[in-house]
Amino acid sequence: MAPLLALPTELRLHIYDLLLAEHRHVRLKQQPSNAHFRLLHTCRQLSEEAGRTYRRYISLLHEHQIHAFLHFAEPELASQIEWADVANDGRVFQPANKDQEDSETDTPLSNLHIALGRMTSLRHLRVFQCRQGLPINLQNTMNMHRSRRLALGFERAMFPKNAAQLSSYELYISPETRVDLFDGVRPDAIVTLRFSGEILAAAETREAARMRMPRLRHVVLHGVTGNYFDRHTIDQCFPDAHLESFVYALGHRLGFEIRNHHLQSLAAVYGNSLRKLVLLGSSRLSSTTITQALECLPALEYFALHLVTVDELRSNFVNVLPPSLTIFKLQVLNAWYAVPLKSEERALCHSIEELVLLRDVPFHQKTVG
Structure with missing residues (x-):
């Protein structure tokens, strides 16, 4: 020392x-x-x-740690926390009689909401899969709420009363976990947003007209299931946003697959501000749409594409890479049932050699597969 x-x-x-920063880095x-x-x-x-x-960062992995935090953490220390990683149980008690729903609020099964309520300076929240979700006094808790039923309420389990105002909200959960999005978190203050799990937008059914994200700059979709994004374009999912980076990864065999109309809306609405674009596991995008999208991204600096070809690779999108690009990563694979497009792939490699490798100002990184 x-x-x-x-x-x-x-x-x-x-x-x-x-x-x-190294300690907070999420691996797998x-x-x-x-x-x-x-x-x-x-x-x-x-x-x-x-x-x-x-002391501005804390990680609560299970109920024992939550209990210890509530018992030992002084209010002054809790108020200093700006960044928290939590494992969310997601279960809440709801009125057994629907007529009581207006008069009674949901009561979380876990004490996580109490801990988060004491973090008055919290601005960055990452939520992970709960692996030890049973409270210590589960039986006593059930006896106290005999007139209520146990249900799932992902965000209400963390913020049952007042909606949280966060600048960074990231989900690292399994694709099977149901998320009632923006049911306890305010979308208007978020700058960085990461989605995973089965996304169900609560705002879509209750307050869709009032949902706005004017501060949103960075979006990551990784292992997202459900059909919310299938039924909307990118700009409809993030109204009033000014995206600077967009990262998509399939992440699950039944996950949301980005399609041509998603990429078209992304380029049309956020083309002038987008600086980073990552598309991993894309099998529903046509080469023509990729080319047209790149033509609308004059400020793009980082572009990574993992493309699975099925029956076409007609358009050479390497030819329209913007001069502002500094990092370029590309991997092209054939679907197992598809005919290899050897001539088209050779044309891509030739363009990469001429326009990327032999460029006067070389790209920072190049990968061809």
């Missing part, structure tokens, strides 16, 4: 930030732990220097 303390203070602070949808707090118990100096940053 002595060599670390011998470094200049500014360098040590930078190291603390790098360590925390696994929720990070609270191991970053161990550094604060090393010595008084490190506790004072790193504590200002490290």
Whole structure:
């Protein structure tokens, strides 16, 4: 520890930030732990220097940690938390009689909502799959709510009363988990949004006309199931947004498949502001639509495409890559039942060699498969 303390203070602070960023990095949808707090118990100096940053982040993996947080965390410390990773149980008690729904609110089974309510400075929330969802006193809890029924309410289990105002809202859950979107989170303040799971937009049935996302800049769709995105264009899903990055990955064999009209609406509405576009596992996009979309993206800097060809590869979209592009990744695969399009793929490779590899200002990264 002595060599670390011998470094200049500014360098040590930078190291603390790098360590925390690495610790918070999500790998294979696994929720990070609270191991970053161990550094604060090393010595008084490190506790004072790193504590200002490290105490702004917490991870609650199960009910035991939630209980410990509620019991030991001082209100002053809880109010400093700006970034939280949580495992959401998703179950709530609802009135057994529908006539009572207007007078009684949903009561979450877990105490997660109490913990989140104490984080008054919370702005970044990542939600993970709950793997230890049974509360410690489940039987006593059921006895207290005999007149109510147990139901699923993904966001109401976290925010049953007041809608949360977050700048970053990310879901790392299984494709089978049902999400009533924006049922407890306000969409108008979100800047970064990541979707996974079975998306059911609560706003679609209740307040669709008032749902606006004027601050939204970054969207990730990974392993999304359900038919919400199948029935809407991209601009309809994110009204009033000004997207700078859009990342799509199929992520599941029954997941939402991005189609031509989705990419067309994305390019038409957000073309002037979009700087990053990632399309992974795309088998429903035509080469013509990809070409037309790239022609509408003059500010694009990052483009990654994993394309599964079925019966066509007529349009050479490499020829219309914008000059602003600095990172380009491409993998073209044939569907198992399709005839290989060898001549078309050779034309792509030839264009990549001439326009990318031999370009005066080379791209930062090139991958051809």
